[in-house]
Amino acid sequence: MTAPIEFYFDFASPYGYLASTQIDALGNRFEREVLWRPFLVGASFKLTGRKPLIEVPLIRDYMRHDIERFARLLNVPFVIPDRFPIAAIAASRAYYWLEERDAAHAKTLAQQVYRDYFADNRDIASKRYPADLALALGLPPDQLLDAVQSQAVKDRFRTENDRALSLGVFGSPFIVVDGEAFWGADRLPQVEQWLAHGGW
Amino acid sequence: MTAPIEFYFDFASPYGYLASTQIDALGNRFEREVLWRPFLVGASFKLTGRKPLIEVPLIRDYMRHDIERFARLLNVPFVIPDRFPIAAIAASRAYYWLEERDAAHAKTLAQQVYRDYFADNRDIASKRYPADLALALGLPPDQLLDAVQSQAVKDRFRTENDRALSLGVFGSPFIVVDGEAFWGADRLPQVEQWLAHGGW
Numbered sequence: 473m474t475a476p477i478e479f480y481f482d483f484a485s486p487y488g489y490l491a492s493t494q495i496d497a498l499g500n501r502f503e504r505e506v507l508w509r510p511f512l513v514g515a516s517f518k519l520t521g522r523k524p525l526i527e528v529p530l531i532r533d534y535m536r537h538d539i540e541r542f543a544r545l546l547n548v549p550f551v552i553p554d555r556f557p558i559a560a561i562a563a564s565r566a567y568y569w570l571e572e573r574d575a576a577h578a579k580t581l582a583q584q585v586y587r588d589y590f591a592d593n594r595d596i597a598s599k600r601y602p603a604d605l606a607l608a609l610g611l612p613p614d615q616l617l618d619a620v621q622s623q624a625v626k627d628r629f630r631t632e633n634d635r636a637l638s639l640g641v642f643g644s645p646f647i648v649v650d651g652e653a654f655w656g657a658d659r660l661p662q663v664e665q666w667l668a669h670g671g672w
Numbered sequence: 673m674t675a676p677i678e679f680y681f682d683f684a685s686p687y688g689y690l691a692s693t694q695i696d697a698l699g700n701r702f703e704r705e706v707l708w709r710p711f712l713v714g715a716s717f718k719l720t721g722r723k724p725l726i727e728v729p730l731i732r733d734y735m736r737h738d739i740e741r742f743a744r745l746l747n748v749p750f751v752i753p754d755r756f757p758i759a760a761i762a763a764s765r766a767y768y769w770l771e772e773r774d775a776a777h778a779k780t781l782a783q784q785v786y787r788d789y790f791a792d793n794r795d796i797a798s799k800r801y802p803a804d805l806a807l808a809l810g811l812p813p814d815q816l817l818d819a820v821q822s823q824a825v826k827d828r829f830r831t832e833n834d835r836a837l838s839l840g841v842f843g844s845p846f847i848v849v850d851g852e853a854f855w856g857a858d859r860l861p862q863v864e865q866w867l868a869h870g871g872w
Contacts, residue, residue, distance in 0.1 A: 520728050528720050530842040534853060541852070545862065545872050642730040652741070653734060658858045662745065672745050 476505035477663075478648040480636055482513040483560030483582075484524075485644035486539045486550070489590040491657040492583065493548045495647070498660065502667040504649075508582050510564040511633050516642040524557050542657065549591040558597035560585070562620045565629045566602060569619040570611075572628075577609065584608055676705035677863075678848040680836055682713040683760030683782075684724075685844035686739045686750070689790040691857040692783065693748045695847070698860065702867040704849075708782050710764040711833050716842040724757045742857065749791040758797035760785070762820045765829045766802060769819040770811075772828075777809065784808055 479495050481488030492508075499506040517523060525531050536552060543550035563585045571578035584605060588594040595601065606616040619625050636646075640653065647654045647663050652671070654663050665672065679695050681688030692708075699706040717723060725731050736752060743750030763785045771778035784805065788794040795801065806816040819825050836846075840853065847854045847863050852871070854863050865872065 516730060520730050522722075522728070528722070530716060530720050530840055533840060534842070534855060537853075538855070541872075542862075545865070640730055640733060642734070653737075655734060655738070656858065658856065658862070661861050662742075662858070665745070672741075 474504065475650060476507045477667075478507050478509055480509045480511055480641045480644065480646040480648070482644040483510055483563050483585050483589065483596060484557040485513060486552070486590060487542075487657040488644040489550070489586045490539070490542055490546060490548065491645035491647070491660060492586050493546060494657075494660055495645075496579075498664060498667070501664075504667065508567070508579055509632065509636065510560070510567050510582065511636040511641065511644075512559060512561070512564065513642070513644045514559060515633050515637055519637070520642055526557060549587075551590065551593050553589055553593050553595070555595045555597065558595070560589075560596055561629070562602050563596050563605070565620040565625045566605065566616055568628045568632060569616070569622075569625045581605065581609055674704065675850060676707045677867075678707050678709055680709045680711055680841045680844065680846040680848070682844040683710055683763050683785050683789065683796060684757040685713060686752070686790060687742075687857040688844040689750070689786045690739070690742055690746060690748065691845035691847070691860060692786050693746060694857075694860055695845075696779075698864060698867070701864075704867065708767070708779055709832065709836065710760070710767050710782065711836040711841065711844075712759060712761070712764065713842070713844045714759060715833050715837055719837070720842055726757060749787075751790065751793050753789055753793050753795070755795045755797065758795070760789075760796055761829070762802050763796050763805070765820040765825045766805065766816055768828045768832060769816070769822075769825045781805065781809055 477495070477499050479491070481492060495506050525535050539552070540550060567578050567582050567585075570581050585596055588605070589596045602616050602620055603613040606613040639648070643655045645655075645657055647659065649663055649666050650671075652666060654666075677695070677699050679691070681692060695706050725735050739752070740750060767778050767782050767785075770781050785796055788801075788805070789796045802816050802820055803813040806813040839848070843855045845855075845857055847859065849863060849866050850871075852866060854866075
């Protein structure tokens with residue numbers, strides 16, 4: 473087993489969601505672990521002067537159609553959530569808190585969050601969401617609620633965001649394989665070729 | 673033969689260049705004509721509030737690396753031109769002028785322009801370029817120089833730009849198949865799947 477694939481994504485990113493449904497199977501095919509790394513793409517917007525594509529005229533219309541078409545191609549359920557986009561702070565913190573305890577369970581948490589948001593149209597940024605998420609995962613709700621408000625977990629997530637930004641991660645999904653960065657769910661075929669041939 | 677594939681591209685777009693090296697072979701595989709439609713992506717920037725990716729911090733660095741890597745994958749020559757980006761007005765006008773006379777020759781012209789710019793690092797926005805281009809294509813230089821300054825050709829190109837914008841074309845390359853729009857050279861695999869299955 474060589475170095476893990478790093479999978480950077482924002483829980484509010486539909487293309488991140490689409491990639492999340494493929495990335496572990498891709499890793500498995502090449503015997504690569506996949507490290508899931510939620511971050512807030514909004515932090516890079518200050519540097520790039522950009523904003524969410526869904527707020528950009530022209531691109532907005534293309535994107536709504538494109539994501540639904542892309543999801544159909546991958547055969548995964550998808551809706552544009554009623555509340556979109558959002559800043560998925562609590563869900564991201566919950567991920568890192570759980571990852572320190574049980575990495576596999578944390579990945580299950582991330583998949584649950586994405587499904588809740590983009591398949592079931594639930595508001596993952598609402599106050600009550602962490603408690604619901606805990607119940608869905610068999611975790612004590614109070615423990616998760618405390619965790620996402622703890623300074624240690626806040627600091628951890630801030631550190632992860634800073635790290636992503638320092639690595640030049642400016643979009644979601646952003647996939648790093650052996651130091652090579654690939655931006656976008658539509659780059660999964662190139663990631664696959666890179667893994668298959670060890671570069672080109 | 674069903675409806676042609678519409679291939680919108682900006683001569684200043686490296687991803688447009690990459691797609692241009694693949695699109696006709698793709699059309700041939702599915703017995704589809706490919707209509708090449710140069711336009712100025714800058715016109716859409718007023719509506720989208722965006723600017724060329726190469727001018728955006730963070731994305732700029734990713735993009736330089738990505739295009740070279742993508743070109744290597746496709747096995748096509750590529751350099752980031754010394755003068756980049758530019759507004760390829762004369763070259764685009766020359767295309768439409770020639771297309772009215774000889775569509776196949778116009779496609780050869782477009783391929784020559786892209787090669788001159790992204791393989792041979794020539795300044796396709798320079799004053800002398802149209803004359804050089806004419807010579808390379810066996811056209812009378814004076815005729816091409818007159819054409820790109822004529823009101824009729826200017827109007828034609830403006831009409832094409834307006835048309836692209838009215839269709840929601842905001843990026844380069846932008847490929848339309850049976851009314852379905854695909855943005856980006858990295859979407860060619862999806863274009864191929866769409867052509868193969870008549871949608872999904």
